[in-house]
Amino acid sequence: MSLKGKNAVITGGAKGIGGAATRALHREGANVVILDVDSLGGKLAEELGKGALFFKCDVSRETEVRQAMEKAVETFGDLDILVNNAGIQRYSTVTETTEEEWDLVMNVNLKSAFLCAKHAIPSMLAKGKGVVINVSSVQAFITQNNVAPYTTSKTAMLGLTRSIAVDYAPNIRSVAVCPGTVDTPMLRDALQLSPDPEAVYQECVDMHLAKRICSPEEVAELIVFLASDKAPFITGQAIRIDGGLGLMVAGSKRD
Numbered sequence: 001m002s003l004k005g006k007n008a009v010i011t012g013g014a015k016g017i018g019g020a021a022t023r024a025l026h027r028e029g030a031n032v033v034i035l036d037v038d039s040l041g042g043k044l045a046e047e048l049g050k051g052a053l054f055f056k057c058d059v060s061r062e063t064e065v066r067q068a069m070e071k072a073v074e075t076f077g078d079l080d081i082l083v084n085n086a087g088i089q090r091y092s093t094v095t096e097t098t099e100e101e102w103d104l105v106m107n108v109n110l111k112s113a114f115l116c117a118k119h120a121i122p123s124m125l126a127k128g129k130g131v132v133i134n135v136s137s138v139q140a141f142i143t144q145n146n147v148a149p150y151t152t153s154k155t156a157m158l159g160l161t162r163s164i165a166v167d168y169a170p171n172i173r174s175v176a177v178c179p180g181t182v183d184t185p186m187l188r189d190a191l192q193l194s195p196d197p198e199a200v201y202q203e204c205v206d207m208h209l210a211k212r213i214c215s216p217e218e219v220a221e222l223i224v225f226l227a228s229d230k231a232p233f234i235t236g237q238a239i240r241i242d243g244g245l246g247l248m249v250a251g252s253k254r255d
Ligand SMILES: NC(=O)c1ccc[n+]([C@@H]2O[C@H](COP(=O)([O-])OP(=O)(O)OC[C@H]3O[C@@H](n4cnc5c(N)ncnc54)[C@H](O)[C@@H]3O)[C@@H](O)[C@H]2O)c1
Pocket: 011, 012, 013, 014, 015, 016, 017, 018, 035, 036, 037, 038, 057, 058, 059, 060, 085, 086, 087, 088, 108, 135, 136, 137, 138, 178, 179, 180, 181, 182, 183, 184, 185, 186, 187
């Protein structure tokens, strides 16, 4: 699945799913530009070496995004692949969520994808070809308690995916990737909020028909496939990678 000569921007590419996507895209020959607020992204770019760059960037801020995209184009010539992966999780219901918290989740999870697409797509259009991959979640389809802003932001990403697919076809494809539970720093931090992290981890395992959670690398392989020329007929869709999470009607299992 060669991506030789392609140029990719990965938001939140320092660690977790974004880190795995950065590694996988680079392994396939793409130049990679990591946009992240975490300077671990610099270490990853250094480790990958040639064809890997890190720009410290809060992707919820337009000025920073515009400057980062300009620098990426200056360095590599143009852009072929944008992976909108940066995201945060907060736990609250509608009545508990403050306006600031709502705005923060929307800005980091959703507005960032709009801003990055806005400033990456012109370079793709100039080249005549490009792919925008939005990392959403199964929470765009099913949800749990206490994640109102998160699940709303992830659902809206599907609308953004469709809009990009429709507005820029046939030159640009856009696809959403919707993972179930993935073993990343985000999950590990969430587990620590519980008095019994191991029990919550096991609940996560049990929710999936696969009876395990997903690795960041598995999501990264899907991103590589969707970004490649092997997937030219896939656009506007939401692809679930969730080990069958939420597939079975609750309480319907018979031994
Ligand atoms: N882990 C899961 O179970 C899971 C499941 C479904 C979807 N997702 C989604 O996958 C994506 C990646 O999640 P993860 O689990 O790897 O998370 P993570 O917390 O492990 O990594 C997220 C990365 O995004 C970066 N980031 C956060 N805010 C940023 C900002 N404003 N600007 C730039 N970078 C920023 C972080 O520094 C970090 O490097 C997120 O959008 C998340 O919602 C995760």
